[in-house]
Amino acid sequence: MISFINATCSFRKNAGVKNLNFSIDDGEFVFLTGPSGAGKSTLLRLIYMDLFPEKGKVLIRDYDSNKIKDRQIPFLRRKVGMIFQDFQLLKDRNVYQNVAISLYASHYKIREIKSRVYDILNQVGLGHRVHHKPMELSGGEQQRVAIARALVKEPIVLLADEPTGNLDPRVSIELMNLLHKINKKGTAVIIATHNYSLIKRVPGARLIQMNEGEIASIT
Ligand SMILES: Nc1ncnc2c1ncn2[C@@H]1O[C@H](COP(=O)(O)OP(=O)(O)OP(=O)(O)O)[C@@H](O)[C@H]1O
Ligand SMILES: [Mg+2]
Secondary structure, eight states: OOEEEEEEEEOSSSSSOSEEEEEEETTOEEEEEOSTTSSHHHHHHHHTTSSOOSEEEEEETTEETTTOOGGGHHHHHHHEEEEOTTOOOOTTSOHHHHHHHHHHTSSOOHHHHHHHHHHHHHHTTOTTOTTOOGGGSOHHHHHHHHHHHHHTTOOSEEEEESTTTTSOHHHHHHHHHHHHHHHHTTOEEEEEOSOHHHHTTSTTOEEEEEETTEEEEEO
């Protein structure tokens, strides 16, 4: 297997992590766990290159955290999809527009954008909500819009920070099934969560346990 994420880095102060050393292979399903404040969100931000290490580096395919230029960040983020805990949907735009926005800055023609957006919305089970605004959707549906927006770029990895935080248990299970299905099609998935019952639902997933800004164990 080829690792597409390789990180060996450290911070002296003022960050959510201290020393990190890990790699992640193509197509893996990884759970990131640990108590509140352990550094899970910070680790995801390093992969999204929203945060940079003080020493060492994070490599995502050919992108090197020490060398990447500001103008290259959007290209990296086509490869790295992030689902934020608060979804960050645009309230005044409908479901279609919230997903299509990921593609507007790219070279795609309108017709191709349309077919990709409809395809992904059907995959996440939102084909019947295309014209709804976020306020007219349930929490679980809003989250699926956020997933569709990340996936429409066909990233190599999908990062999710506490994706089941505000969802009821049944919707959480549906969400895990969806992420599992996405993973089986080849997209790597990294989920930061406190919820150990979810971890048991994905056989073969790797577990990275964090504690006090460091990786306590990797399976
Ligand atoms: N930029 C920063 N400067 C200083 N401290 C920070 C910074 N970012 C995060 N921290 C601290 O680092 C620790 C790890 O934060 P992080 O958000 O990564 O934890 P987490 O594991 O995601 O926790 P939770 O489960 O509560 O979301 C926390 O104690 C946080 O207050
Ligand atoms: Mg967090």
